[in-house]
Every structure is written in C-alpha cells, then in structure tokens.
Amino acid sequence: MKKKRVLVTGGAGFLGSHLCERLLKLGNYVICTDNLFTGSEDNIRHLFHHPHFEFLCHDVISPLSVECDQIYNLACPASPRWYQKDPVYTMKTSFLGALNVLELARTTGARVLQASTSEVYGDPDCSPQPESYRGCVSAVGPRACYDEGKRAAETLFFDYRRQYGLDIKVIRIFNTYGPRMSMDDGRVVSNFIVQALKGEDITIYGSGAQSRSFCYVDDLVAGMNALMNSPGDFTGPVNIGNPEEISIKELAETVIRLTGSQSRLAFKELPVDDPRQRRPDIALAKRELGWSPVVRLEEGLKLTIDYFKRLINC
Template identity: 65%
Template sequence: MMKRILVTGGAGFLGSHLCDRLVAQGHDVICLDNFFTSQKSNIKHLLTEPNFELVRHDVTHPIWLEVDEIYNLACPASPVHYQYNPIKTMKVSVMGAINMLGLAKRCGAKIFQASTSEVYGDPDIHPQPESYRGNVNPIGVRSCYDEGKRAAETLFFDYWRSNNVNIRVVRIFNTYGPRMHPYDGRVVSNFILQAIKGEDITLYGDGLQTRSFCYVDDLINGFLKLMAAPDDCPGPINIGNPGEFTIKQLAELIIELTGSSSKLVYMPLPQDDPTQRKPDITLAKEKLGWQPTVELRDGLTKTIEYFASLDLSKYRKPTGHTAHCSTETDEKMRTLS
C-alpha cells in the first residue's frame, strides 16, 4: 500500500539512503532538510521522481503536513558538526522531537526516532543492551548530542504513554558508507580521506578503543523492519554491527585497501570519547529478524570508491571546533580565546 512518508534530515547521509528505498517502494516521499550538514547532491537523482518532494525547512519550527509515517532523522550527528553550535543541536533534538510528535499526534501517523548509541555514554557494560541506562556526562562537550537524544527518547515514550502516538525508537551504532560527508570528522571518513591523500592517519589515544561499524544498507534494512514491526514493538532497539574492531585495526585496514603510504600518528584522546562501543542486537534478531550481512572489508571497499570519486572542492570544510581536542587542550584553547 502506498503511504505518504515524511523523512526529516532526508538529504543527509542516512536520510538520503532511506529516501531511495522508500521512493523505490512506490511511496510518496517528502524529504525535509535545512542543509546544515547535508548535501543536495545526495538526493539530486530523486528530484525528477514523481513521488519525491524536497522541502527546505528547520525542524525546530513547526510544519503542517498530512502524512502516514514520519522518520525523524534530523540532527547533526558528528562531533565537529554538533559541537559547532551545541545549543542548536539540543534544540534540534528536543524541539524537533516535540514538533514531529505533535504532527504525528494530529495526523495519527506512525513516527520513527533515530536515536543513538551515544545514549549509553562511555559504557561500563559490554556489549550494550537496550536495558543499560548508560554512563553519560550531562555537562560535557558532547552532552548537547548525547543528552539531546536521551531527552528525545523521553519525549517519544511520554507521547506514546500519554497520547497513544504510535512510535518506533532505534539506537544507531557507528554507520558508514557512500554519501558520508567527507569533512564530518568521523573516524571512517577521516581515515579514508587521509589515506587517499597520503597524509598521516590520526589516531586519538592509543588506538585501542573499539567501535562496531555497520554498513548503511544493513542499517536502512533495520529501519524498515522496525517501522513495519507490530505496534507492541516501540523499541528502543539497537541497530548496529556487533563485529568489534579497534580504531588501529580500522586504520590499518583502510591503508591496506587504499594502497596508501600513510603512517599512523597518535594524539591525546578527546574528552568523554567512549573506550568501547558494541551493540547487543539480541532484540533486533528476536523482534525484527534482523542482523547485518555486509562485512567491514566489503563495506569499506565501496566507501573508499565513493570517496575517491568526490570533487572535494564542492564540500565545505568544518569551521573551527574543539571536537577532537583532549580535555587539557580544550582548556588551553578556552584560556587563549
């Protein structure tokens, strides 16, 4: 059955892949984006499709539409972007959730929230199940994102309990693939760009902190399965790849796949940077029948091909930020400013 579906943040990395899938399924898709971190080139190929519509709008302001489903993906999602304007980041998470939940309530629409593994903070339980409440710093430099997403989850479940809004909440673990912003400051994009250019690859800390990397196609499959799940399955549900790699292993694999002469260099660990991150996807397997299928080597090969094809002059480099500074360096920068 064709549905009218709103995707906020629809021109971003994840949003554009989701729009691709929904348009291909024949749904009438409204892509809403303010283009703070996204690129119009991500959805350029969809602009001629009769069942696709692009609206430039900021989710911190209400919008009145008639839709059947809402995917709320709008939010800066990398440290260099969300720390650039931390107050606006918090507004996007909280006010954006309020506005989209209000729209869902009025329309009777099912609504999906893209939450994050950052709600677990620097976890002292490994891997992280959905029942784990986290070890989060509420006043740190990353808190605008971590606490904003935690507050959004609260709002979603309060609207579910108080107003019977049909919700779905997913907690996304590190995801990578084509259409990542080349200057988003995330570890995969950083390493690939540095390797392609033959520059030193920058590792923070000792490089032994771990991450789990999920290829974008697998993630979008998880989104669609959760949205289609029975109404007694609101989440939150972890969606991510449980394969665990150290940051150093990731760097070495990218050097191998690019044939780069890059060397590894080490910098101080940023403030509140988690030392371990791995999803427990038991619920996703049981409730959704979902698990990732793309191996890291295969996904990185596709991502490297994408980055190698980019004209980097068409992308804005990040403005000044302290996202990758250690606590000590950050204090020095504040003192000098």
C-alpha cells in the first residue's frame, strides 16, 4: 500500500500527539503543525527523529500549503481556561482554521476530518445525547466562543461537501483524559489528580452532582482513526466517547482513593453555562465504525495518575 501523507493540525496538543503516534505506527508519513499556544514540543519531542515525522510551527488561522492525502483538524484550545483566555482568537481558530484546511483539501483532494466536540450540545435536555440532538447552546455566554465556534466549523464542513463535493468526516469528541494532559489546563481529571497528589483540597464547582462521561485517550484516537478510514459516504457527525456516566463528586472521591490522598473536597460556585450532564449515545459509532471504548475508567485513571506522578516527582 502507498504510504499516506497525513497532516495533523494541533498535533503537539494532548490529543494530537497521541494521534501522531498512532498514525506513525500504522505506517503513515505524518506532518504535524501547531503554533504551541496550548500544545507543547515536549509532547512530540520523542517523534522528532522518526524518519516519517515532520513538525511545522504554524497557526491554522493562516493558510498552509502542503501535499497530503488526509487532514485531521484538531487545532483549537479545548479547555475552558484556555479558550476563554482569548475568546476572539478561539472563534478565529475554529472558523478560519476550518476554512483553511477545507481549502487545502480542495487543492490536494485530501479527505479531511474535523475534530468537533460534545459542547455543540450545550446544556442538554436529553441524556444520552444522540447526533440528531440539535443542542441547547447560549450564543452569548462565556463558553460560546468554543461552543458556537465548533458549531460554525461543522456547518462549514457540510457546506463544502454540498457545494464542492469534498470528502469530509466530522467527529464529536466527549470528555477525554490520559497522559500528556497539561497540569494547568483546568480540566477536571487533571485538576483532581494534581490536587490529590499535592495533598491540596479537591475543587468542585457546584454540588458535584453534575455528571460527565470520560473516555481514555487511546480509545478516542482509535475511534478518530476508524472514522477517517470509514467508507466515503459516511460523513458523520459521530459521537466518540465513553457512555459510562459518573458524577463529578464521585470522580473526585475515586481519584482520592486511587492516589491514597488525604485531600478534602472544597465546593465553589458553578460557572455560567456549565452543562449538567454529558453522556454520549454511541450507537452510530458501534454500527458504522465497529467502535466502542475498551478502557475502563479506573484503569485509565491509574495510567493518568502514574503520568502525573512522574511529572511532579512524587
């Protein structure tokens, strides 16, 4: 088989770096681009000497010209702490980034995958959330730069398919965790693990009754790759996530138990527009991709805890 040239935007981020690894193991030539706004060279440094890996420091809001067969568009700040830090830039990354990779796909004939998000469902009125659910999203709240940015990107992808016949795929990613999460990204899993390992209070916003479903990064990347290589008439959007639901309070208690920490729970006011529930309906992924997650939450948390232990030397 001819080796594919695969472009991964946002490839130095948490998800992107794991995807680059998997693509290389599958025998592809990988071109990783990232402006390092939230990504880090540390995530991909071990790939620098790989003969089929290339890193380009580039911001996806500017056009890029490279020869490629497939494009994974992962470039965008994904945690509230970072995407709310510069909301205008977040919107520009979502929309202009999508526009630029779609134009590149038009030029090269590449298949292009958009990494969308479960945040397009907003604070849902149903659980679990199927792809047919249109969402309950505030267009003017502090999370809108990300939520609406991703919704606009999905619209652009499907308009490019209708108008230009582009070969597109759209994945909606639910909460994902694992090694290489940043210590300071403000995501709940990394927050809880770091606080527990340092013996600090575990910060819970609201009562902790709100629920999430957490997917280990290896499972997520496998689902993303399965969608990219699925038949061309299946575009998605398709949910990729773990349907096992857990409350935030239960997650905190599990992290405390697994780390052997003496940390206590500290409750603070719930942020504006924070979803009450997040759980994927993955029936479509099972049927069309033959995909479902295999890593259980405690197993994945142990692997993630081990990573953070090495990172903070404890």
